[in-house]
Amino acid sequence: MYITRLSQVSLVLAANFGLVLGDSNQNSNPAVRGVDPQLLPKYKANAAGQFTCLDGSQQIPIARVNDDYCDCADGSDEPGTSACANGTFYCANKGHLPGRLSAWRVNDGICDYDVCCDGSDEWDTDAACPDKCEEIGKLHRHKVAEQQRIEEAGGKRLAELIANAGSLRRTKQKELDEKRARLAEVEAELAAAEKRKEALEKQQHDIAESTGKLQSLSDQYLPSVVSYRKQLAAELHVLRAQRDRLILMLRSVRVDHNPEFNDPAVASAIKEYSEFVDAYPYMEQAALAFADEDDAARTERLLQMDQDNMAEDDGALDKCNQAVEIAEAEMATAHDDIDLFVRLLENLRDGYNKNYHDLAVKAAVSGLSAFEADRSASAEKVQKEQEEADFYSLKQQYDEMKPQLEQLLAESSIDENVEAEAKEEDSNDQKVDLDQQVTEARTAYWDIHSTLNRERNEVDQLKSLLEESDLGPNDMYLSVKGECHKLDTGEYTYEVCLLDRVTQISNKDNARQSLGTFESFAEGSNHTKHNYLHGTKCWNGPERSIVVQVICNEHIQLLSVSELEKCEYQATMAAPFACPIADAAPEMVENTLEDNIPDASIDGNSQHGNGHVHDEL
Numbered sequence: 001m002y003i004t005r006l007s008q009v010s011l012v013l014a015a016n017f018g019l020v021l022g023d024s025n026q027n028s029n030p031a032v033r034g035v036d037p038q039l040l041p042k043y044k045a046n047a048a049g050q051f052t053c054l055d056g057s058q059q060i061p062i063a064r065v066n067d068d069y070c071d072c073a074d075g076s077d078e079p080g081t082s083a084c085a086n087g088t089f090y091c092a093n094k095g096h097l098p099g100r101l102s103a104w105r106v107n108d109g110i111c112d113y114d115v116c117c118d119g120s121d122e123w124d125t126d127a128a129c130p131d132k133c134e135e136i137g138k139l140h141r142h143k144v145a146e147q148q149r150i151e152e153a154g155g156k157r158l159a160e161l162i163a164n165a166g167s168l169r170r171t172k173q174k175e176l177d178e179k180r181a182r183l184a185e186v187e188a189e190l191a192a193a194e195k196r197k198e199a200l201e202k203q204q205h206d207i208a209e210s211t212g213k214l215q216s217l218s219d220q221y222l223p224s225v226v227s228y229r230k231q232l233a234a235e236l237h238v239l240r241a242q243r244d245r246l247i248l249m250l251r252s253v254r255v256d257h258n259p260e261f262n263d264p265a266v267a268s269a270i271k272e273y274s275e276f277v278d279a280y281p282y283m284e285q286a287a288l289a290f291a292d293e294d295d296a297a298r299t300e301r302l303l304q305m306d307q308d309n310m311a312e313d314d315g316a317l318d319k320c321n322q323a324v325e326i327a328e329a330e331m332a333t334a335h336d337d338i339d340l341f342v343r344l345l346e347n348l349r350d351g352y353n354k355n356y357h358d359l360a361v362k363a364a365v366s367g368l369s370a371f372e373a374d375r376s377a378s379a380e381k382v383q384k385e386q387e388e389a390d391f392y393s394l395k396q397q398y399d400e401m402k403p404q405l406e407q408l409l410a411e412s413s414i415d416e417n418v419e420a421e422a423k424e425e426d427s428n429d430q431k432v433d434l435d436q437q438v439t440e441a442r443t444a445y446w447d448i449h450s451t452l453n454r455e456r457n458e459v460d461q462l463k464s465l466l467e468e469s470d471l472g473p474n475d476m477y478l479s480v481k482g483e484c485h486k487l488d489t490g491e492y493t494y495e496v497c498l499l500d501r502v503t504q505i506s507n508k509d510n511a512r513q514s515l516g517t518f519e520s521f522a523e524g525s526n527h528t529k530h531n532y533l534h535g536t537k538c539w540n541g542p543e544r545s546i547v548v549q550v551i552c553n554e555h556i557q558l559l560s561v562s563e564l565e566k567c568e569y570q571a572t573m574a575a576p577f578a579c580p581i582a583d584a585a586p587e588m589v590e591n592t593l594e595d596n597i598p599d600a601s602i603d604g605n606s607q608h609g610n611g612h613v614h615d616e617l
Helices: 008-017 037-043 133-210 212-256 264-279 281-289 295-313 317-351 359-388 391-419 425-432 434-468 586-596
Strands: 050-052 059-061 088-091 099-102 484-488 492-497 501-506 512-521 529-533 545-552 557-565 568-575
Touching (some): 133 434, 212 264, 212 295, 212 317, 212 359, 264 281, 317 359, 317 391, 359 391, 492 557, 492 568, 512 545
Parallel strands (some): 545 568
Antiparallel strands (some): 050 059, 484 492, 492 501, 501 512, 512 529, 529 545
C-alpha cells in the first residue's frame, strides 16, 4: 500500500489557497498512462529504443510499455493497466490528493473513489466514473480542519491541565510536608503514651504481686478461674461475631434499601435499628471495621486478643475476676442485642412486601435464615466444648471463690485507707484510681496508635502519588487521577477511573466486576494507552484485563468498550492527553496530524475485503 505523504500544514495551505495537488497532463500520452509525473523521465526510450524496468532487472522495447502484458518483475512496464498484480496506477486527482491504486483494481468496472477520485482508473471500461475530486477533496479538507480544531482545543485544555498540575503538585507537596511533620509529632506522642502505659502497668503489676492476702486464694482458684474466663472468652467471640453479622445485615437494609417502595415493615426495622445505632454508634463501627476480614485474619486477631487477655488478666486472681465480670456483663448485653436484632429481622421477614424487588431486604431475609442455621450449629459446638472443659464445674468453683475474693479486696482497701491516713491525699487517690489510670493509658495509647496508622497511610498515599506514580509528561494526569467516567452500553455500564481502576456494572442487578487496576502505560504509546490488569477472574478463564486507548479531544469522554477476546477488553476514551499541546513546535503538530488523520490517497486493500466492495468516500 502506497501513500503520498504531505505535511498537514502543507495540506491545509494547499486547501485554503486552492492549489492543484496533481499533474493534469499525466494522461496526455497513453503510452505512459498511470505514471507518477516525477517518474515520467524514466519512461523515455533509450538510444536503442528500449525501456529499462525500474528495478533495473531488464530492458524491453518501449512499445511494450502499457501493452497489457507484464514483462518487468516489478510491474513497472504496466503502470496504466491491470496486467501486473504488483503494479501501481497513479491518479492525479486534481483538486484533492494524488493517489496510487493497486494495478489489479484498474479497469475492473468499479469506481475506486477512495483512491482515484478522478475516475481515471476506469479509462478502458464502460463504468461511468465522473471526476469527484472537488467534492471528495472538499470533504477531506473539512475533516482536516475539524481535526485541527479538535486538536487545538484539546491542546489548550492539555496546557491548562499541565498548568493546574503544577499548582496542584505544589499544594500536594506542601500537604505531604505538613503530614510528614505531623507524623513525626504523632510518633513522639505514641512513644510517650507507651512509656506511660508501661509504667502504670508495671506499677499495677507490682501492687498485685505484693498483695499477699490474695496469694493463697489465687493458688487455690486461679487456674480454674482462668479456664472459666477462657471459656467465656471463646463464647464471647462467637457472640460478638453473631452480633456483628446481624448489624451488617441491618445496616445493609438501612443503607441500600429502595426508599421508593415505602415498605412499612422495612421502615419499622430501619427505625428501631437506627435508634440502637444512635445510642451505641461504636457497635456499628466495630462491625464495619472487621467486615472484610477473612477467616485467617480473624483467627489471627482473636488469637492475639486472647494472648493479650492472658497477659493482662490471667496473672492475678483479682484481674482475672474483673475480666470474668466484664465478660459476663458483655455476654448478657450481647445476648440482648442479638435477640433484638433477630426480632427486627424476623419482623422484617414476616412483614415486608414480597412483591417488591428490594435486593437489600431480600438479602437480609436470606441472611437471617443462614444466620439461624449457623447460630444453632454454633450453640451445639459451644455446648460440646463446655462439656469437654467441665464448664459448669469451673463456674461452680468461680462462684465459690468470688465472695471470698470480694471480702479480701474490701479488707485490703480498708487497710490501704488506714495506711494512707498519714500520706498526701493525692497519693491515696493515685492508689485508688490506678486501675482506671491503666485503662485510660491503654485507651490513649491505642487511640494514638490508630491515629499514627491513619497518618502513615495518608503520607504513603501522597508519597506514592507525588514520588512514585507515572503521571505522564509534565504531570498531565495529576489533576484527573482517580476521576471516573461512565458509558452505558445497554447491558452494562462501564466505569473508567483514570489511572486507578475499571469496573463493569450490570444494568440488570448492579453486580460489579473488576476489569483491572491500573498497571502501566503501554510502552511506546506516549502515555495514551493504559493497561489495567488483575481484574475479577473469569469462569474457567483468565483474570479480566482492559486496555484503554486515548484519542484527542477537548473533553474527557468514554466512547466505547468491547471484549476482543475472552475476558480481554478494549476501551476508547477521548481526552486532551492525546492532543499536541498548545504552542508546541509545528513539526510536533504536523506529525500528530499525520498519524491520526486518514489520508484520502491511501490504497487501503484491507477496506475492501474478499468482496472487493469500495467505499467511495
